[in-house]
Amino acid sequence: MRIAAWNVNSLRARLPRVEAWLAAVCPEVVCLQETKLNDGDFPSGLLESMGYRVAHHGQGRWNGVAVCSRVGLEDVTAGFDDGQPPDPDARLVWATCGGVRVASVYVPNGRALDADHYQYKLAWLRRLRGCLEERHDPSEKLVLAGDFNVAPSDMDVWDIDAFAGLTHVSEPERIAWRDLCEWGLEDVFRLAYPGIAGLYTFWDYQGGRFHKRQGMRIDHILATATLAREVEGIIVDRNARKGPKPSDHAPVVADFRL
DNA sequence: ATGGTAGGTGGCCTA
Numbered sequence: 449m450r451i452a453a454w455n456v457n458s459l460r461a462r463l464p465r466v467e468a469w470l471a472a473v474c475p476e477v478v479c480l481q482e483t484k485l486n487d488g489d490f491p492s493g494l495l496e497s498m499g500y501r502v503a504h505h506g507q508g509r510w511n512g513v514a515v516c517s518r519v520g521l522e523d524v525t526a527g528f529d530d531g532q533p534p535d536p537d538a539r540l541v542w543a544t545c546g547g548v549r550v551a552s553v554y555v556p557n558g559r560a561l562d563a564d565h566y567q568y569k570l571a572w573l574r575r576l577r578g579c580l581e582e583r584h585d586p587s588e589k590l591v592l593a594g595d596f597n598v599a600p601s602d603m604d605v606w607d608i609d610a611f612a613g614l615t616h617v618s619e620p621e622r623i624a625w626r627d628l629c630e631w632g633l634e635d636v637f638r639l640a641y642p643g644i645a646g647l648y649t650f651w652d653y654q655g656g657r658f659h660k661r662q663g664m665r666i667d668h669i670l671a672t673a674t675l676a677r678e679v680e681g682i683i684v685d686r687n688a689r690k691g692p693k694p695s696d697h698a699p700v701v702a703d704f705r706l
Numbered sequence: 707a708t709g710g711t712a713g714g715t716g717g718c719c720t721a
Contacts, residue, residue, distance in 0.1 A: 458713050653711035
């Protein structure tokens with residue numbers, strides 16, 4: 449089973465690229481982030497014509513996440529399912545696909561270390577961990593895939609000195625990310641490429657960052673141990689960052705023996 | 707020379 453995560457930075461703007469990419473790569477499950485669409489504007493017809501069923505948790509303008517699956521789609525849940533007041537942003541949607549519980553995850557950016565949004569980000573990560581504790585067990589086949597907006601270690605950014613005082617690399621964010629993983633999730637990409645620097649999923653549009661290889665690894669596929677040991681391979685499809693009108697993120701694609 | 711890119715919306719905000 450091939451599972452992919454891709455922050456498309458507007459599905460409307462990216463639709464031709466997304467369609468061509470799905471036709472070429474044929475993932476069984478793709479988790480999209482930043483669709484920037486209301487549910488009614490989601491291109492369901494196109495995805496369905498390609499064999500996918502879709503769970504979209506949308507919000508015009510910003511955010512918006514989807515799980516698209518051609519191996520079944522059951523038990524859809526939008527947002528945190530913890531009985532607390534709903535998240536004002538559409539950043540999380542769950543579905544069961546071919547026996548795997550899958551979440552498309554779009555963690556808040558954080559903006560700046562002194563911003564309210566940074567506290568929202570830390571609380572959001574803690575709340576996600578809480579949902580796992582309440583509703584799930586680490587022995588399940590479960591995947592969190594998406595844009596976590598955290599570079600877990602210094603080797604996951606092109607120059608740690610360039611990020612001094614910025615979000616995505618701060619210790620509280622990294623601790624919150626590690627706490628999430630310590631519930632029982634593996635960073636499947638890092639498992640496959642231990643200790644290898646220079647492998648990124650996001651490159652800022654500004655300053656020719658992609659061509660200078662100045663990126664960050666902030667999009668992740670996290671899997672429970674039962675799934676992580678079934679990984680055949682995982683890549684970042686950098687080709688999707690090339691050419692006309694790319695997203696600033698490249699897809700992460702993992703193959704599982706399922 | 708304090709810029710630059712791209713997405714949304716609507717005359718700025720977000721990433």
